[in-house]
Amino acid sequence: MMRVVRSVLALMFAAFVLYGMQHTRPLYSRITSPIAYSGGMNKRVEASAFALSLDSVRVARVLNTETFGKSKTYTSSGVWVVVEGEAEAKFETLGLTSGEWLSGSGVRYVLTDRVPATIEMMSGDVYQPGLPRRVLLMFEMPEDAVAGGTVVVARTKLLPLDDEIRIATNVSGKDIEPAITIRRNDEGPPWTVLPQR
Amino acid sequence: MIAGLGGLAASAISFSMTLYEAAHPPQVPVMQAGQQIDTGRWFVTLRTARTGTVPPTGVPQSQPVKLVMVDMDVVNRSATPNNVLYRVVTISAPAQKLDMPTAYLDRDKYLAGYFNPNMPERLTMVWEWPADVPVPDKITVTVTGQIYKRRDNLYGASGWYDREPVARVDLPVEKAP
Numbered sequence: 444m445m446r447v448v449r450s451v452l453a454l455m456f457a458a459f460v461l462y463g464m465q466h467t468r469p470l471y472s473r474i475t476s477p478i479a480y481s482g483g484m485n486k487r488v489e490a491s492a493f494a495l496s497l498d499s500v501r502v503a504r505v506l507n508t509e510t511f512g513k514s515k516t517y518t519s520s521g522v523w524v525v526v527e528g529e530a531e532a533k534f535e536t537l538g539l540t541s542g543e544w545l546s547g548s549g550v551r552y553v554l555t556d557r558v559p560a561t562i563e564m565m566s567g568d569v570y571q572p573g574l575p576r577r578v579l580l581m582f583e584m585p586e587d588a589v590a591g592g593t594v595v596v597a598r599t600k601l602l603p604l605d606d607e608i609r610i611a612t613n614v615s616g617k618d619i620e621p622a623i624t625i626r627r628n629d630e631g632p633p634w635t636v637l638p639q640r
Numbered sequence: 641m642i643a644g645l646g647g648l649a650a651s652a653i654s655f656s657m658t659l660y661e662a663a664h665p666p667q668v669p670v671m672q673a674g675q676q677i678d679t680g681r682w683f684v685t686l687r688t689a690r691t692g693t694v695p696p697t698g699v700p701q702s703q704p705v706k707l708v709m710v711d712m713d714v715v716n717r718s719a720t721p722n723n724v725l726y727r728v729v730t731i732s733a734p735a736q737k738l739d740m741p742t743a744y745l746d747r748d749k750y751l752a753g754y755f756n757p758n759m760p761e762r763l764t765m766v767w768e769w770p771a772d773v774p775v776p777d778k779i780t781v782t783v784t785g786q787i788y789k790r791r792d793n794l795y796g797a798s799g800w801y802d803r804e805p806v807a808r809v810d811l812p813v814e815k816a817p
Contacts, residue, residue, distance in 0.1 A: 465791070465796070470790070470791065470796065470797070470798060471791070471795050471796040471797040471798070472797055472798050517747075517748065518747055519747075519759070520759050520760050520761065521756075521759050549719060550719045550720075550757045550758070551719060551720045551721065551757070552721060552756050552757070553721045553754055553756075555753075556753030556754060557745070557748055557750075557753060583756055583759070584756060584759070585756075585758050585759055588758075
């Protein structure tokens with residue numbers, strides 16, 4: 444009899460401990476989340492495999508693209524955010540395929556897939572060690588997601604525990620231009636953001 | 641011995657539940673076109689349906705096929721961009737399995753990619769209809785619900801999971817050339 448009671452008690456205790464652990468331990472997504480290196484605008488932020496600096500964030504209601512003599516207008520129910528900077532691989536050639544805008548309230552917006560691939564966005568390029576390269580990131584988001592946003596860049600979205608660079612932008616979200624044009628250049632830098640400022 | 645009996649009981653219960661559910665299909669609420677449907681992850685408002693051979697890009701295909709197109713408004717209510725609408729909005733053809741639909745963003749008249757959170761968009765979902773089956777005058781669109789689990793049962797990972805249909809909408813099918 445005592446033995447039965449004891450094993451029932453032990454079972455209940457185990458269930459209690461497991462329930463407690465299930466509800467107090469960090470989430471799986473948290474345990475396997477990337478290792479973040481944080482920084483601010485106009486600073487070179489170093490992760491273990493690559494480095495990134497951002498120098499310009501512009502917000503516009505309409506995005507125009509000009510590539511190979513073709514122009515197209517992209518409207519949005521929110522605003523367009525165009526970010527420019529420089530990225531460099533440190534030890535081996537790599538791609539930076541994942542770019543996200545993390546809004547102040549924690550909602551994520553990924554690099555737009557609406558603009559043509561002839562406009563070279565960060566995710567389409569290859570980064571060689573020792574050769575810093577200009578990067579262009581374009582996001583589409585509701586107006587209230589702009590202020591206090593953070594740009595999050597990683598090699599890929601699929602590798603847990605890989606590096607990730609988080610750069611806090613200092614945009615207020617108030618300065619919204621009516622339209623921005625991204626032009627693909629035939630020579631020199633691969634693109635120009637117009638109007639220049 | 642006890643574990644074996646337990647397993648047997650579990651399979652008996654699960655089998656009888658499946659039988660019961662098959663015998664008593666859940667009642668899916670019937671909604672109207674233009675009504676906003678809350679699926680959990682999305683707000684979906686179905687607008688109109690039409691059939692034709694020209695996809696929403698306006699460029700006829702080189703080998704035209706019968707298409708069934710459904711216009712709708714969607715809002716992604718989750719915290720991450722997503723484009724898996726083909727599991728949320730489904731139609732069915734009599735005695736045939738339809739291929740996965742293609743989504744077109746009305747804004748661009750081009751293939752839709754990710755739908756960002758809290759950004760209402762109008763889109764057209766396009767299904768290829770089997771050539772030997774006539775398109776009915778009315779199609780039934782089923783909208784499936786999804787729930788968010790903070791910890792799933794396998795890894796304890798967070799994610800969205802498909803649930804039962806939340807609405808059924810009958811749409812008249814316009815005939816376009």
